[in-house]
Amino acid sequence: MTQMVQIFLLGMSLGGVYALMAAGLTIVFGVMRIVNIAHAAFMFIAAYITYFLFQSFGVDPILSILVTMPVMYLLGVVVYRLVFARIADSSRFAELTVLLTFSLALVIEGLLGAMFTNIYRSTNPRYATDAILFGNFYLPEGQFYATLISLALLGGLWLFLRTTRTGYAIRAAMQNRTAAQVVGVDVSRISTIAFGLGMAMAGASGSLSSFLFTFFPGKHWEWVAILLSLIVLGGMGSLLGSLVGAFALAVSAAYVSYFYGPTWSPITFFLALFLILMFRPRGLFGKPMEA
Amino acid sequence: MSAAANAKTELQSPGLPGSASKPARKWFLAALLIALLLFPLTNLVSGSMNYVLFMMLYIFMYIAMASSWNIIGGYTGYTSLGHNVFFAIGAYFSGVMLVYFKISPYLTAPLAGLLAMGVGLLVGVISLRTRGPAFIISTVAMILLVKITFDNWDYIGGSNGLSLPIPDLDVTISKFPPYYAMLLLAVGAVYLSYRIRHSKFGLGLRAISQDETKAEVAGINTNYYKILAFAISALFVGMAGSIWGYYLTYLRPNIFLTVLMAAQLVLMTLLGGKGTVAGPVVGAVVFILANEFFVSQLGFTELNIVATGVLMIVVLLFFPEGIVGTLKERGKLPQFLDWE
Amino acid sequence: MLLEVQNVHAGYGAGPSILQGLSMAVEKGQSYCIIGPNGAGKSTLLKVICGLLHPRQGQVLFKGNPIHTLRTDQILMQGISFVPQDRSLFPDMTVRENLRMGGYILKDRKEVERRIDAVYELFPLLKERGNQLAKTLSGGQQQMLAIGRSMVLRPEIIMLDEPSLGLAPKIARQIFDSIQFLKQGGMTVLLVEQNARLGLKSADWGFVLDLGKMSFDGPADSILADERIQELYLGRQKPPRGGETA
Ligand SMILES: Nc1ncnc2c1ncn2[C@@H]1O[C@H](COP(=O)(O)OP(=O)(O)OP(=O)(O)O)[C@@H](O)[C@H]1O
Ligand SMILES: [Mg+2]
Numbered sequence: 001m002t003q004m005v006q007i008f009l010l011g012m013s014l015g016g017v018y019a020l021m022a023a024g025l026t027i028v029f030g031v032m033r034i035v036n037i038a039h040a041a042f043m044f045i046a047a048y049i050t051y052f053l054f055q056s057f058g059v060d061p062i063l064s065i066l067v068t069m070p071v072m073y074l075l076g077v078v079v080y081r082l083v084f085a086r087i088a089d090s091s092r093f094a095e096l097t098v099l100l101t102f103s104l105a106l107v108i109e110g111l112l113g114a115m116f117t118n119i120y121r122s123t124n125p126r127y128a129t130d131a132i133l134f135g136n137f138y139l140p141e142g143q144f145y146a147t148l149i150s151l152a153l154l155g156g157l158w159l160f161l162r163t164t165r166t167g168y169a170i171r172a173a174m175q176n177r178t179a180a181q182v183v184g185v186d187v188s189r190i191s192t193i194a195f196g197l198g199m200a201m202a203g204a205s206g207s208l209s210s211f212l213f214t215f216f217p218g219k220h221w222e223w224v225a226i227l228l229s230l231i232v233l234g235g236m237g238s239l240l241g242s243l244v245g246a247f248a249l250a251v252s253a254a255y256v257s258y259f260y261g262p263t264w265s266p267i268t269f270f271l272a273l274f275l276i277l278m279f280r281p282r283g284l285f286g287k288p289m290e291a
Numbered sequence: 292m293s294a295a296a297n298a299k300t301e302l303q304s305p306g307l308p309g310s311a312s313k314p315a316r317k318w319f320l321a322a323l324l325i326a327l328l329l330f331p332l333t334n335l336v337s338g339s340m341n342y343v344l345f346m347m348l349y350i351f352m353y354i355a356m357a358s359s360w361n362i363i364g365g366y367t368g369y370t371s372l373g374h375n376v377f378f379a380i381g382a383y384f385s386g387v388m389l390v391y392f393k394i395s396p397y398l399t400a401p402l403a404g405l406l407a408m409g410v411g412l413l414v415g416v417i418s419l420r421t422r423g424p425a426f427i428i429s430t431v432a433m434i435l436l437v438k439i440t441f442d443n444w445d446y447i448g449g450s451n452g453l454s455l456p457i458p459d460l461d462v463t464i465s466k467f468p469p470y471y472a473m474l475l476l477a478v479g480a481v482y483l484s485y486r487i488r489h490s491k492f493g494l495g496l497r498a499i500s501q502d503e504t505k506a507e508v509a510g511i512n513t514n515y516y517k518i519l520a521f522a523i524s525a526l527f528v529g530m531a532g533s534i535w536g537y538y539l540t541y542l543r544p545n546i547f548l549t550v551l552m553a554a555q556l557v558l559m560t561l562l563g564g565k566g567t568v569a570g571p572v573v574g575a576v577v578f579i580l581a582n583e584f585f586v587s588q589l590g591f592t593e594l595n596i597v598a599t600g601v602l603m604i605v606v607l608l609f610f611p612e613g614i615v616g617t618l619k620e621r622g623k624l625p626q627f628l629d630w631e
Numbered sequence: 632m633l634l635e636v637q638n639v640h641a642g643y644g645a646g647p648s649i650l651q652g653l654s655m656a657v658e659k660g661q662s663y664c665i666i667g668p669n670g671a672g673k674s675t676l677l678k679v680i681c682g683l684l685h686p687r688q689g690q691v692l693f694k695g696n697p698i699h700t701l702r703t704d705q706i707l708m709q710g711i712s713f714v715p716q717d718r719s720l721f722p723d724m725t726v727r728e729n730l731r732m733g734g735y736i737l738k739d740r741k742e743v744e745r746r747i748d749a750v751y752e753l754f755p756l757l758k759e760r761g762n763q764l765a766k767t768l769s770g771g772q773q774q775m776l777a778i779g780r781s782m783v784l785r786p787e788i789i790m791l792d793e794p795s796l797g798l799a800p801k802i803a804r805q806i807f808d809s810i811q812f813l814k815q816g817g818m819t820v821l822l823v824e825q826n827a828r829l830g831l832k833s834a835d836w837g838f839v840l841d842l843g844k845m846s847f848d849g850p851a852d853s854i855l856a857d858e859r860i861q862e863l864y865l866g867r868q869k870p871p872r873g874g875e876t877a
Contacts, residue, residue, distance in 0.1 A: 035424040037431075086608065091644055095370055098427050099561065100607050102372070102554055106600030113593035165735070172721050172732050179719030181683060182712075183780065184704035184736035217593075221550040225435045228428040236425055263443055270436040274417055277429055281420040 003258075006137050011254030013139050015247035016147030016154075017208055021223075022230045022242040023154060024201030030174035030237035031194040034084060034097040038105035040223035042199055045108060046072055046206025047215055048116055054123040054210070061123045061211050062145060068203035076199025079104070080192050088188065105220065112217040120214045128211040146208040153204055154243070157197075170194050174237060226266060229273035235286025245284060319627040327474055331467050344466040350579050351473035352535055355480040355527045357560045357571035362487055363524040364557065365565035367517060368500030369422065372553045373430030376414075376437050377407035377525040379547035381532025383441070386453050386542045396537040397472060400530045407529025408522045415521035419514070422503070431550060438548035452543030455536065469538045473531070477572075480527040485568050485630060487523070496520050500566070551596075558603050564613030568630040573614050632695075633659040633819055634680070634711070634788060639689035639699075641679050648687060649675045651843030657788070662810075662820035664830040664851060666864055667840035673823040674716050676840065677790050680821075681713040682706040704736055710787035716796065716823075718777040722766035726757055729765050729776055733783035743783065750779040753809070771802035778809065789813060790821040795829060807833045827864060831855045839864060 025039045036042075046068040053059035053067065083104070087096050122128075127141040161167040169190045172180040181187055209215065230249060234241025249269055257265035276283060330347070334340040356374065364370050381403035385396035396403075418429040442450040458465065487493040495516045498506035507513050536542050555578070563574020585598040610617045618624040634657040642648040649672040657663060665673050678684040680691055682703040691699040698706050721729050730750060734743035751758035754775050760768065765776060774794055781789055791810065795803035803826070811833060814820050824830025831837050837854035839847040847860060854860055 029424070033424075035427065083604065083608070089644065090611070092611065094423050095368075096607055096611065098370065098372075098424060099557065100604060103558075103600040103603035103607065106551070106554070106603070107597050108600075110593045110596030110598075110600060113596065168728070168732060169735065171724070172735075175721040175723050176719055178683070178715060178717075179721055180732075181703050182681070182715060182719055183732045184707040185732075186702060186704050222435065225431050225550075229432050232421075232425050232428050264439065267436060267439045270432040270439075273429060273432045274436070277417050277420050277425075281425070283425075 002136055007254045007258050008251055009137055009139060010143070011251030012247060013143040013147045014212075014254070015250035016150035017143075017205060017212065018227075018230065018250050019243045019246035020150040020153055020201055020208070021205040021227050022234070022246045023157060023239060024198040024205065025227050026231050026234070026237060026239050026242040027170070027174075027194055027201070028198035029231065030239070031170055032084065032097075032191045033094055034101065034195070035094070035228070036198070037098060037101040037224055037228070038108060039101075039198070039202055039227060040220035041105040041108040041112075042072060042075070042202040043206040043209060043223065044112060044215060044217065044220045045075070046203040047210040048112055048121075050207040050210040051116075051121050051123055054125070061125055061207055062149065065149070065204050065207045068207045069200040070203075072203030072206075073196040073200040076196040077192055079199075080195040084195070085188065085192070088191070105224070109217045109220065116217065118216050118218065120216050121210075122214040123210040125211055142211050146212055149208065150205070153201065157201070166190070166193060170197075222266065226269045229269040232273055233276050233283055235283030238283070238285035241283060241285030315626050316629065324478070331470055334463055334466070338463050341462070341466055344470050346579070346583065348466065348470045348473040348538075350576055351470075351477040352531045353556070353559060353575040353579060354572050355473065355476040355531050356556055357563070357575045358477075358480040358484045358568075359524045359527040360556050361484060361524075361560050361565055361567075361571045362496070363517075363520045364560060365567070365570070366487065366493060366496040366500060367520045369419070369517065369521070370427050370557065371430045371521070371524070372427055372550070372557060373433040374524070374528055374556055375548060375552045376433050377411060377528040378532035378535070378552070379437065379441070379542075379544070380407045380410055381529030382536030382542050382547055383447055383453070383532075384529075385533030386455055386536050387447060389455055389537065390453060396533045397468065400472070400533040403533035404526045404528075404530035407525040407532070411522040411525030412518060415518040419517045419521060431553075434548055434550055434553060438544045441544040441548065448542065450544060452541055452546075455540045455542070457540050458537070469534055472534045476527055476531055476534070481568065481572060481630075483523070483527070484571070488568055488631065492516070492519075497566075555599075558599070558606075561611075561613055562603075562606050564615030564617070564619075567613075567615045567619070569628045570613050570615040573628065577614065632656050633693070634821075635692040636676070636680065637690050637692065639676075639679060639686045639691065641675060641684055641686040643684070649843060650679065650686070652689070653840070653844050654689075655838060655845055655848070657819060657821060659787075659819055660814075660817060661836055662814045662822065662834045663836045663838060664822045664824055664827075664834035665838045665840055666824060666827040666830060667846075668864065669825075671840045672843055673840050674792050677713060677715075677792055677821070677823060680706075680790065681711055683713075707736055707784060707786075710784075711790065712781040712784055712786040712788070713790045714777045714781050714792060714794065716792040718773050720765040720773055720777060720780075723764060725762050725764055726768070726776055727761045729780055730757070730783055733780035736784070746783045746785065750782050753782070753812070754779050771798050771806065774798065774802075774806055775809070778806070778813075782813070786818070788819045788821060790823075792823045793825050794822070795824065795826050803829065828855065 021043065025036055028034050028036045049068050049071065050061045050064045053064045054061055083100055084097065087093060090096055127145060130141040131138045132141050132144055161171050169180065169185045172185055173187050173190050177187060230245045231242045234245040249272055252272070253265040253268040256268045331344060334344060356378065360371065360374050384403040384406050385399045388394045388399045389396055414433055418426055421429065441447060447453055495506065495511045498509065498511055499513050499516060503513055559574040559578035560571045561574070562578050563572065564570030581602065582595070582599065585595045589595055589598065612620060615624060615628060636653060636655045639650050639653045640648045641650040653676065665676070667673050675684065679686050679699070682701050686699050690697050693709055693711065698709060721732060724732065727747065730747045731743060734746060737743050756772065757776060757779055760772065765773065768776060778791070778794070794806050794810065798806065807829060810820060810822070822830055822834060831851040831854055834851045837849060837851040838845050839854065839860060847854065
């Protein structure tokens with residue numbers, strides 16, 4: 001029994017990071033209907049920046065969030081303006097965005113490979129290997145911090161969306177784009193900001209991932225597949241859905257890993273995706289037939 | 292009458308449907324086919340054509356696959372980013388039949404195709420319950436799902452893969468069997484694509500891609516159409532897999548089940564022009580030659596990936612209709628490429 | 632002239648022009664009703680005026696200044712607001728939040744809250760439902776909220792696209808009553824209505840839009856009475872030249 005609780009805790013402590021990753025993806029999809037296949041690739045840019053800062057200057061990976069978030073925000077703004085703004089009116093927008101982000105992911109993967117080679121990397125600050133004890137239970141220290149920071153960032157995001165004028169505009173655009181336009185939201189500007197915000201969150205989760213997981217440039221595909229499954233599960237564009245999905249699946253994956261071995265744990269996400277498609281195609285929190 | 296003269300009459304009498312009215316195209320295709328059939332014989336003379344033969348059979352393979360993908364991705368408008376799953380299934384099925392039962396992949400290829408089709412049917416029933424981005428995502432997930440399964444399936448070699456016996460053929464003719472097999476698949480797939488394009492079934496698929504709700508209202512059983520299109524699009528991909536696996540002589544999940552490969556299939560179809568018969572063919576030829584050029588110039592595989600990505604972004608942003616589509620739109624499509 | 636549409640051609644994407652040389656003029660303080668068959672381009676016209684769609688040719692003048700190249704938020708700022716055909720609410724926001732979004736372009740939050748209170752006075756029902764999510768409102772309440780939301784800006788012109796769509800006749804009349812009320816408050820009302828009789832009855836002036844142009848315009852009652860228009864657009868449920876029978 002204690003073992004089961006322990007696994008539950010381990011799952012939950014990764015759920016926060018998954019939720020942070022999924023939130024970035026969800027905002028970008030929700031506001032702009034962009035399925036960002038490159039989300040994990042962007043995350044990896046941040047992971048490599050963190051790696052570089054750690055190796056060269058000994059910068060703490062958690063502290064480097066202060067660098068990666070703004071850098072990724074700016075990169076997001078530039079990419080949005082250069083690539084997506086010009087197709088905003090296309091009737092094939094949804095399909096084009098999938099293919100464009102796909103191509104972007106290739107470009108990023110190739111550049112990272114050229115700069116950092118295809119060797120497995122990770123940062124190893126002290127807390128990456130230590131554990132914290134809570135009575136009978138333990139949590140890897142790194143996971144614990146990462147979850148705290150993820151939750152703090154998600155809380156910050158929530159406050160931002162709930163209280164600021166821009167936050168309202170972003171939520172408005174997520175709920176009904178035309179309506180947002182009609183009340184005078186400059187959706188093109190809001191889209192740029194939202195894309196930047198999604199990338200900033202990819203930045204933070206990339207920094208956190210750098211000491212939680214090992215990575216090499218081509219590995220982002222596995223990540224993005226997991227994250228995409230997660231947001232389909234949550235209902236494409238529902239922030240709450242993706243958060244609930246993140247925690248539920250992180251915990252399930254922890255159990256699968258315990259019972260069947262770690263190589264099987266990612267399969268949890270894909271199986272969950274197909275199950276949800278079979279029984280509730282709109283996802284947990286989705287509107288009916290969200291295309 | 293010469294082909295050129297025929298081309299003129301054709302231009303003056305537009306609107307006549309069917310292949311009979313386009314003799315220039317017919318001659319072109321017949322000549323092309325004969326040339327392709329005879330081409331390997333040059334290797335008997337010079338013996339140095341193996342690289343060219345390899346490039347050609349590689350192109351044939353992608354023509355077969357892109358044309359098949361076009362049935363679901365182009366005609367029906369459901370972008371699948373997981374078609375190499377069928378490729379892997381074909382390769383592994385024939386590989387297992389060869390390793391454990393000593394049956395040649397050339398014999399089991401059709402079965403491999405049917406198996407892929409069966410799996411396509413099954414996956415289609417589930418994945419096609421959704422549409423748009425969610426569908427695309429479910430097909431990506433399919434790759435990873437199958438990859439993890441194959442990685443952990445010891446009977447088929449797990450993540451170390453499966454080594455196949457090397458065919459014992461003289462080096463001058465060693466490329467002949469895969470060359471002709473892939474040529475057959477390419478011709479078959481293009482023909483299938485052409486027939487579907489001109490059938491009532493194909494019309495239904497196009498209706499779905501235009502407006503699914505309207506298609507349904509018009510009395511098309513859209514579910515049945517979509518699932519069938521998905522399954523059919525797996526057929527030649529599975530067969531290509533079984534031939535290619537035998538050619539490579541080893542099967543590994545991380546070679547056959549990469550998202551990159553699925554992407555290439557989609558990208559070449561888009562490059563050529565999706566939803567057209569000639570598009571996937573043109574796209575496969577141009578894409579693979581361009582890729583080969585990048586590799587030879589940039590060496591470095593990473594920069595090659597970058598070049599592929601950049602090329603695709605440019606195509607998507609500036610020629611979203613692809614080569615054939617754009618030429619057609621501007622009325623500049625040469626007649627020998629107008630295969631509609 | 633408050634608003635002038637001059638020889639406007641407009642369409643979607645690379646598609647055909649839906650509006651083909653349409654012109655119309657709107658005077659201050661009057662109410663107008665645009666009728667026409669389905670797909671004639673009525674909604675398209677309103678989208679052009681409020682900047683959701685830019686014309687391919689021609690111009691739109693507000694108080695003599697061209698506005699057809701401006702963004703929607705800039706046009707709103709000038710005093711033209713629009714309630715789309717599907718009502719376009721924010722389903723997962725509360726009634727109050729929806730109203731707050733109505734004042735999005737105003738920087739002064741306190742002023743927005745004051746104006747929301749004014750809207751509440753006009754539609755007490757919205758106040759009752761202030762904390763309810765918009766998606767849980769009934770059709771009529773949603774329409775009320777959509778109108779209330781566009782009132783927050785106190786526009787000079789309010790454009791309503793088929794406000795009675797999908798509403799029971801009684802509710803539809805209530806909505807029209809509140810529109811009347813807006814007009815009495817000095818607002819210029821531009822209405823598109825499928826229910827042509829109801830729409831024309833509540834308006835001063837009528838337009839008939841067909842084949843991408845205005846095919847008739849005149850005082851609303853004369854349009855109601857015009858035999859040709861009756862035949863073409865109103866259906867002949869009533870005896871020609873017959874007066875109103877309520
Ligand atoms: N977003 C769009 N993209 C492409 N075509 C559109 C779009 N919206 C409308 N159309 C087309 O423009 C034409 C006019 O549409 P519009 O909505 O303006 O008609 P309407 O007069 O408002 O009709 P209704 O009475 O049915 O509301 C129609 O043929 C429609 O198909
Ligand atoms: Mg309309």
